[in-house]
Amino acid sequence: MAAEFDLIRKYFTQSAPQGMLGVGDDCALFPVPAGQTCAVSTDLLVEGRHFFPDVDPVLLGHKALAVNLSDLAAMGAEPLACVLGLSLPAVDAVWLDGFSRGFLALAREYGCPLVGGDTTRGPQVCISVTVFGAVPAAQALRRDAGRPGDDIWVSGTLGGADIALQLLQGKLPGEAWRLPGLRGALECPAPQLALGRRLRGIAHAAIDISDGLLQDLGHILAASACAARLDVRALPAHPGLAGMDEDILLDALLGGGDVYQLCFTAAPQQREQVAQAAAAAGVAVSRIGVLEAGPAGLLLDNQGAPLHVRRAGFDHFEGQS
Numbered sequence: 001m002a003a004e005f006d007l008i009r010k011y012f013t014q015s016a017p018q019g020m021l022g023v024g025d026d027c028a029l030f031p032v033p034a035g036q037t038c039a040v041s042t043d044l045l046v047e048g049r050h051f052f053p054d055v056d057p058v059l060l061g062h063k064a065l066a067v068n069l070s071d072l073a074a075m076g077a078e079p080l081a082c083v084l085g086l087s088l089p090a091v092d093a094v095w096l097d098g099f100s101r102g103f104l105a106l107a108r109e110y111g112c113p114l115v116g117g118d119t120t121r122g123p124q125v126c127i128s129v130t131v132f133g134a135v136p137a138a139q140a141l142r143r144d145a146g147r148p149g150d151d152i153w154v155s156g157t158l159g160g161a162d163i164a165l166q167l168l169q170g171k172l173p174g175e176a177w178r179l180p181g182l183r184g185a186l187e188c189p190a191p192q193l194a195l196g197r198r199l200r201g202i203a204h205a206a207i208d209i210s211d212g213l214l215q216d217l218g219h220i221l222a223a224s225a226c227a228a229r230l231d232v233r234a235l236p237a238h239p240g241l242a243g244m245d246e247d248i249l250l251d252a253l254l255g256g257g258d259v260y261q262l263c264f265t266a267a268p269q270q271r272e273q274v275a276q277a278a279a280a281a282g283v284a285v286s287r288i289g290v291l292e293a294g295p296a297g298l299l300l301d302n303q304g305a306p307l308h309v310r311r312a313g314f315d316h317f318e319g320q321s
């Protein structure tokens with residue numbers, strides 16, 4: 001058998017759940033629950049750009065799927081299945097064993113079976129994951145559903161992944177001792193699927209934070225044609241950031257990426273329901289501001305003055321257009 005198919009069989013072939021056709025045919029087949037709509041999202045991870053070449057492959061496998069499941073969470077969708085595109089410079093059995101274990105363990109945990117993909121040879125490791133989910137169309141948490149007067153919420157904590165990344169890049173040398181406590185936030189994010197699912201019918205707009213809070217909240221503001229007033233003192237900092245320089249901390253909270261928590265809006269009358277949804281999902285939520293009728297995208301501080309933003313958030317093509 002060709003080495004390519006050997007690799008697929010050995011690391012990525014699992015028996016498909018009842019009613020599905022998985023790895024091994026021209027297409028995978030799976031049903032979408034009656035009355036629901038298919039939610040689809042894809043994200044690409046490129047060596048050197050999204051992850052360091054020497055990252056633990058188990059964690060990389062986990063993160064490659066987690067960042068995609070995070071998009072389903074942000075839509076209020078439940079996972080149905082996923083496909084994996086993989087470009088590799090060579091067959092590295094140890095790497096493949098770790099990567100596939102990390103990926104498939106998370107797939108199992110969230111009921112998102114790997115049903116297909118594509119494997120090629122290429123100059124660097126490149127991972128493309130597509131997830132398929134299900135959500136009742138009318139309950140999907142769309143970016144354009146925010147309304148003036150809504151509270152703005154964020155789940156979990158902010159800034160940990162960004163400071164971990166800066167430390168791994170050799171920045172902030174005096175803070176290197178913090179890395180062991182922060183690394184998990186960067187390398188092993190947990191998709192907030194339980195929260196997203198429970199926010200159906202409660203939240204209006206939602207987004208997952210990949211590029212940074214302000215940039216991602218900005219997508220809600222643009223799509224919902226709203227301004228926002230933020231209370232920066234209410235931003236939930238990762239506990240591993242306690243006592244850090246205030247400016248570095250604030251920049252990480254507002255502009256740091258790789259967060260994979262949900263930012264969402266909901267009417268103030270829903271505060272109790274939001275709290276109950278978060279408690280049931282086992283994640284903390286913080287109320288960090290309000291949507292206002294005003295120029296789309298305008299960000300104000302809690303005094304109503306334009307928010308001073310030093311870091312714009314992650315941009316793959318910064319300075320190129």
Ligand SMILES: Nc1ncnc2c1ncn2[C@@H]1O[C@H](COP(=O)(O)OP(=O)(O)O)[C@@H](O)[C@H]1O
Nearest residue numbers: 040041042043071074207208209210211216219
């Ligand atoms: N090459 C592309 N072709 C078509 N649509 C794209 C492409 N790249 C991104 N998009 C779409 O643009 C929107 C914004 O993408 P992105 O910022 O990557 O979203 P997310 O942060 O949720 O992954 C999404 O709707 C995505 O599907």
Ligand SMILES: Cc1ncc(C[n+]2csc(CCOP(=O)(O)OP(=O)(O)O)c2C)c(N)n1
Nearest residue numbers: 043048049050051052165210211257258314
């Ligand atoms: C080696 C390395 N360099 C930089 C980063 C930081 N980083 C890379 S991509 C990214 C943003 C999220 O990735 P993107 O492809 O924009 O995801 P999407 O918004 O499409 O979900 C961040 C913060 C990282 N995680 N690892």
Ligand SMILES: [Mg+2]
Nearest residue numbers: 042043044210
């Ligand atoms: Mg994307």
